[in-house]
Amino acid sequence: MTIRPLPAPAGRPPAGRPIAEPLVAEPLVAALDVGGTMIKAGLVGSDGTVHHSERHPTGVRRGPDAVIEAILGVAHGLARRAPVRGIGLGVPGIVDSAAGIARYAANLGWRDVPFARLLTQRLGLPAVLGHDVRNGALAEARLGAGAGIPSVYFLAIGTGVAGGQVSGGVVDDGASGQAGEIGHLVVRPRGPRCNCGNRGCLEAIASASRIAAAYRRRARTRGSAADVARLVDDGDPTARAVWAEAIAALADALAAQIVLADPGCIVIGGGLSLAGPTLFDPLRAALPQRLTFREPPPIRPAVLGDRAGMVGAALRAWDVLL
Numbered sequence: 001m002t003i004r005p006l007p008a009p010a011g012r013p014p015a016g017r018p019i020a021e022p023l024v025a026e027p028l029v030a031a032l033d034v035g036g037t038m039i040k041a042g043l044v045g046s047d048g049t050v051h052h053s054e055r056h057p058t059g060v061r062r063g064p065d066a067v068i069e070a071i072l073g074v075a076h077g078l079a080r081r082a083p084v085r086g087i088g089l090g091v092p093g094i095v096d097s098a099a100g101i102a103r104y105a106a107n108l109g110w111r112d113v114p115f116a117r118l119l120t121q122r123l124g125l126p127a128v129l130g131h132d133v134r135n136g137a138l139a140e141a142r143l144g145a146g147a148g149i150p151s152v153y154f155l156a157i158g159t160g161v162a163g164g165q166v167s168g169g170v171v172d173d174g175a176s177g178q179a180g181e182i183g184h185l186v187v188r189p190r191g192p193r194c195n196c197g198n199r200g201c202l203e204a205i206a207s208a209s210r211i212a213a214a215y216r217r218r219a220r221t222r223g224s225a226a227d228v229a230r231l232v233d234d235g236d237p238t239a240r241a242v243w244a245e246a247i248a249a250l251a252d253a254l255a256a257q258i259v260l261a262d263p264g265c266i267v268i269g270g271g272l273s274l275a276g277p278t279l280f281d282p283l284r285a286a287l288p289q290r291l292t293f294r295e296p297p298p299i300r301p302a303v304l305g306d307r308a309g310m311v312g313a314a315l316r317a318w319d320v321l322l
């Protein structure tokens with residue numbers, strides 16, 4: 001990718017408008033995906049092609065106001081690189097996309113941040129807000145592992161567990177921006193306490209952080225979820241027991257999702273999906289016994305990696321702009 005040098009300006013640009021030359025001939029949006037540690041950002045065409053990408057620290061320790069300012073600053077920087085049509089932003093937590101307001105995010109510490117309005121005020125461009133995982137779901141369903149399938153369920157397993165149902169190319173946000181919280185589906189009523197206050201949520205058993213914690217507690221040794229996956233392959237009995245409990249919990253939750261939504265494909269992303277066949281093989285094997293009257297849909301690994309959220313933020317913006 002090359003960036004053409006700026007020609008000598010014929011006059012001063014309009015106040016408040018970015019100074020930039022086209023990066024590529026096609027129109028672009030600036031897309032940002034805000035995570036707990038990094039803001040993944042880029043310039044994305046209407047077909048989802050990423051023409052430029054960059055990463056910035058989220059800087060959670062500096063407090064919510066500094067994080068909000070960092071997001072606005074990254075968006076501003078992108079809009080100066082190229083003339084963009086609008087902004088797509090994805091954030092975690094409870095997200096009211098219709099109102100453009102990030103209602104709440106536990107790990108980022110904010111409440112009721114009107115991101116769409118703040119971005120439009122700062123940049124003079126239309127801005128579209130979405131939920132990070134549901135944005136990822138949209139990207140994987142349209143352009144990734146679910147491409148060509150009309151109904152796709154995307155499950156992201158990392159520090160937390162969340163998902164998104166995409167039907168006819170549209171992701172379901174729910175009435176209050178809380179659809180897809182499969183991580184808080186209770187699969188073990190007397191199970192371990194979840195961060196939400198309930199007991200036996202899927203996330204309290206099968207998230208990468210809880211798999212690692214369960215192994216550390218039982219084996220009395222350190223290890224990440226990736227370490228546990230490796231130990232499963234090595235035949236470590238404690239790792240195998242912890243892993244089997246997580247697989248069973250995931251299979252129970254996915255069986256519920258399959259019965260309720262009838263997806264044509266399930267796509268699994270997030271850090272735990274990197275365990276590959278150690279995750280996918282037993283999960284695929286566990287579903288038929290839970291689905292007595294129907295076949296389970298195929299379960300595929302996500303293909304867009306950690307760019308899915310950014311690409312999905314762009315697709316959401318394009319859906320509004322076009």
Ligand SMILES: [Zn+2]
Nearest residue numbers: 184194196201
């Ligand atoms: Zn919970």
